[in-house]
Amino acid sequence: MKLNLISLAVATLSMIGVSAHAQDNTLRLLTWGGYAPKEVVEQFTKETGIKVEVTNSNNEEMISKLRATGGAGFDLAQPSQDRITGPQAEFKIYKPMDLTKVQAAQFIPSMLEATKKNTSLDGKVYGLPHIWGTDGLVVNTKLSKATDYPDLCAPENAGKVSMRLKRPTLIAMAFASGKDPFALYGNPKAYGALMDEMGQKLIACKKNVKFFWDGKDQLLAGLRSGELTTAMMWDTGGWELNRANPDMKFIAPKSGALGWVDTFAIPAKGRNDAAAYAWINFNMRPDIAAKVASSAGNFTASQGADQKMDATIKQQFAASFPEAALKNIKWYPAVPAGLEDIEGRVLDRVKAAP
Template sequence: MHRKLSKIALATLLLATGAAQAQDNTLRLLTWADYVPKDVLEQFTKETGIKVEVTLSNNEEMISKLRATAGAGFDLAQPSQDRIAGPQTEFGIYKPMDLSKIQAAQFIPSMLEATRINTTVAGKVYAVPHIWGTDGLVVNTKTSKATDYADLCAADNAGKVSMRLKRPTLIAFAFSMGKNPFAAYNDPKAYGALMDEVGKKLTDCKANVKFYWDGKDQLLAGMRSGELTTAMMWDTGGWGLNKTHPDIKFIAPKSGALGWVDTFAIPAKGKNDAAAYAWINFNMRPEIAAKVATSAGNFTAAKGGEQGMDPVLKQQFAASFPEAALKNIKWYPAVPAGLEDIEGRVLDRVKAAK
């Protein structure tokens, strides 16, 4: 009887050990589209033996998924740097980074330091930078003279513009109205009043909107077909269109393009931190970072990563961002807890308005 029980116990132990080993060889990654090129994934697995399970998402969904599980289900996530401190303060969905396991020399020092500051909560750092870019205007210069976000509401663009009903649109319109929404971040009452003002502007602008975009394919098709004259869009979306439609250009708005940085952050109940750090350090190698940045069409926080990037993209960046426009980029600071609730209510009112 004891021998039989011992065999059962041994079998159970072997199964558990096998499951643990399988877990140790898998990285569950919650990330953005185009951040995991096939050749990069295959090279990582070949070098480390670690398999990567990729789930595509965006900022809102990442927070929602991790909040629903208290930070379980994934070993590594890639939220934007401004979306970490608030959710961490409210929901505790991330664990502090062990910076001793990060190969800091691979990062552009200024970006590593800026992200450290923006993602610090109670003295602990929760992310390191990966990919960065901007949002602004994509304009068909044959049919539109738009130079700032407010021009989306101009009479000559009636029924021919697109934007997202998400917080970047609120922030962008606030700047175009001569306000600084970031300056009101620590005053919920003032911020709420400003968002109400922006919401009214967006409601008045609804007649100009052909559609509120939520997926890139619809938006890009609308610009290509001429259905849209102007849209709020990310920079590389505009540069990609420009390659086949020279009249379509990404423009840094007069009130400032919005600058974002997507990061690496470790969920609170991630089970494979070793694989997460291995993936981070692998991705920040200059030659790997260049491949990922080229796939994403954006820029990398890896030191030397720009050397291997598409020269056409570099030229387009220079055309869209002369020195004054580059200095005028409005970089997102960390979003304090509770502000997204204010924004959500305003966006819901805009969506429901007739």
Template sequence: MKRTLTCITLAAVALTATGLAQAQNKTLRLLTWADYAPKDVVEQFTKETGIKVEITLSNNEEMISKLRATGGAGFDLAQPSQDRIAGPQTEFRIYKPLDLSKIKRELFIPSMLEATQANTTVDGKVYGLPHIWGTDGLVVNTKLSKATDYPDLCAPENAGKVSMRLKRPTLIAFAFASGKNPFALYNDAKGYAALMNEVGQTLINCKKNVKFYWDGKDQLLAGLRSGELTTAMMWDTGGWGLNKTQPEIKFVAPKSGALGWVDTYAIPAKGRNDAAAYAWINFNLRPKIAARVASAAGNFTASKGADQLMNDTLKKQFADSFPEAALKNIKWYPAVPAGIEDIEGRVLDRVKAAQ
């Protein structure tokens, strides 16, 4: 009798384990940014593949924190920016190498695929694939401000009417505006720290101009809509969104260069459903799907041919903001070496604490 019960119990456990495995194989746990997984796109993917998508919204700092805390567990696919892969991977080993034989290379813009692979290679292995790209620059109410570069945020005529983030892009932007190249100092910790200290002092001197430092987009967009803010350092899609209803608000590529970013696909080290991850990547790089995702996000995509399917309004806004010279002047973020963000964090803390 005991033996029979034991067999029944073992069989039940085996069936439960099989059921759990099957459920896992039909679920993709996605760690991503807002608007990168529109409801209609998710529904079509599930209809075509039978795989459900569980979405957790995040940002670069949170992605690293979540994956570091679990050793790369909890998610099957993540979307860090390309400059946030090599450093965290070297330090924390939170991603697994990509199997490039499982992606459809023909779906990607070749130059963007090659550049992202180069920027996300660690010990000869590739950890990132490009998805959505865009820029940070200036959003200007052209009726209230004539700002054309980052230092204009600190000009007397904009006192108390600007906003920026106390994050690393602001440090990088002001470094370029000072005539120096911060990326060239990534492997010179002492030189980089000296440059960041200079920029930090500039930002401390600029605090009187700052209405508020923004974290969430709602307060920032409301300030620009109302005229409370004349100028802000922010992303291109935010400016283009405001421009649709208030033509005087424009996204401006700064004279010293907009900052270019690429959000990627990376597979966490302990992801349990790689097959679903690769299926989602290839599905999202199909031009028609990519155009829908890019339109929802308000940015452009690494999918070859998707730009021709974007709506005419966004294509015109992009052309207005980025004439050829401005496009060539984009400063693309390279991989962030270990230790760089610690230097930046100390400078940002001093700026925050300064009176």
């Protein structure tokens, strides 16, 4: 009997060891669609022996998932840079980056420094740049002459436009109204008043909206069919449509495209930091970054990856962003705690309005 108990204990410990080893060889990645293409995941596993479990998500869901678990369940997440310090201050869902484990020379220096600054809290850095891009207008130039966000609400586009009921739409409308919403981030009362004003504009605009889009497939199908002539959306979606129909163009609005940077951030209770840093350094290699960029359709923060990008994407980018438009991009700063609650209440009123 004693021998059997000893054998059982040894077997149990062995199983625990195997389970722990399996966890050590797995990276649980919370990311956006297209950011972890199969080819890249397979190459990473071949080179490192680390398996990758990919969960596709978006900013709101990432924060929700990590908040619900206190930062557990994933080893690496990819929120946008403006969604790090606010949630971190409120919910403590990330751990500081160990910059000694990052191959900094692989990053575009200016983007690395800007992102470190925008994701710093109490002197600690919580995010590093990965993919960047913009939101603006996608226009069927045969059917619409839209050049700025208010054109979504113009009478000639009635019933033929789409946008999201999300904070970028409020921000875009504010810039198009001659206001700087980012300058009010430190004044919740003034910011709330501006958002209320933009909410009223969106309510008045609802008659123009064919549908508020939630998913990529719905939006692209509407534009391809001609059901929509104009939409507020991301640049790569516009370039995808343009490759099939030259009349479809991504336009940087007169009041400025909205610029975002998606990051690498390590959840507070991640189990495998070593795998997370291995994935970061692997993804910043120019050859790998170019593959990811081709999958995502956006440019990356990898130094030299743009030289390996698809020539068509480079041409489309140049057409959408002449120098003046590039300088006019409104880059999202970090969102202070509490501001998204203000926006959420405004968006709820817009949704409920007839």
